[in-house]
Amino acid sequence: MEINVKEINAFEREISVHVPWAELEDGFNKHAKKFSKKVNLRGFRPGKVPMKVLLKQFKPAMEADFVEHALNLYYLQALKEKDLLPVNKAEVEKVDFEHEGDMSFTAKFEIEPGIKLPKLRKRAFKVQKTNYVHDQEDIDNVILDLRRNHSTMETVETGAEEGNFILADLQKVEPSGLPIIGKKLEKQYLKVGGGVIKDENLDKLKGAKPEDKIRVQLTENEQGEKSEYEVTVINVEKEVLPEINEEFIKKVDPEAKTEEELRANVETRIVDNYQQRSQEAFERQLSDAMIEKVNPEFPPSMVESYLDHMVEDIKQSGQPGAEDLDEAKVRGTYQSVAERNMKWFLVRKAIIKENELEVTKDEVQAEIQRLIDRSRNHAKEIEKYYKKPSNRTRI
Template structure:
């Protein structure tokens, strides 16, 4: 593992760590096999799709989920190697990875600054706070990075949660009379007001398909 630590301030550090493909190949293979067990495609029973086909169809998703699962392990090893003890949760600021290539991550975090206390007197206590890295925090950082670098492409197999949908929308009154109409409005499936029952009504919609839904104003 290659590790570079940059001192931003007395208490801020930026750490870039890179793992060669040979270091993570076994982990990636094991994760891909586990991922394939939940895959079901036409012509194959669930869990019986050959791994090469799974990798071809779901390659980017596999890589994303793999990093999501293994980030804490690799991050922890890098900290141990450099004997660093962060007092804040890591902020992921750069990520570069694809199969057969090195995994490179850059994170920023805070540490306890070094300081001297003159005229020390006994009789008081200092509390040390330890911050735990939660999976939810890692997921949010990875998701933000993924969304910032994402490219919008059309899909043919039906809309899923998080997908962007371009649709025509109308606002109507109680009698059903059209008040306003918006052409090619972009919505995000799963985000209010297109969540809950409204999201369920739009799941699976395909290009060219027409569906009618109702959203009640608050």
């Protein structure tokens, strides 16, 4: 077998393969025997049709059947001999074969390009590391969030006040007041003084009671366009926060027994979180600097594959709207992200190879456990994410 490799650019290759009949003959004859078992010819039992008869009756079909098998076989052999690893499906062209003749074909495909890392001097990059400093307000806010997560709702009889929640149906209406069919949102919670319920809407909803109908203007989109809605109040409720007592502390942090211990544990988590954010931002700046320095070329097919996996992950996420996903919009939104991540993947791989860096399975598992310990509430999601081999390589 004769193989010629043409380098089209940093990541595109075209191989030309020529296989003489002497190497093909044995394989063709074996394939012909299998072919004969599928043939029903009068006077011959299946599998017992002589070669001459088969060729006379079915030569084009036999050649096509053999080529389909042989192309893949010799393509893979050629890749192995030339130590090539495609990242996409090859475009096979110029296929030429007939019985007792040589076979030739060409195949175009993409590979991961070789990355040449620059020799870096000290202080080659100007990168800042931001250190986040926490205060008591940060601790208070986390404690408040924990209390809100375990809060209960209590009906308000005296009318809505700022900070209360209104359970209501929202009917979109014309300026004339006529309801717009199909534009009704049922049983929506509105916080008085929060989100869209502020400014003039806040004044309109203060004092609201069940069965009241109130006209408000709500912002519809990022452009700030507003529409009129009629709010039909179903109930007015207020949030009741739990006391910070032994029962509450046991629920939110089994390792703490007192409020002081709870606050200390919260502070530790805040410090860990800030340190992690600082390190991630620092590493991001470093990787961006390396990408800019190397500026590697990347195969378009790798970006497409990245986006394919992203679209598939969103579809299987079970999130609202996942079933009717606008794939084109997702691809357009994340195109630049995919390209950046692909560049870093290639640079990172080159750094690992050049410096002969290795990570053991135990070290990977230890890092996963560290992430779980830092985010106990998301332990299952973290475990699920890192079960996928491609995600484990990101550690």
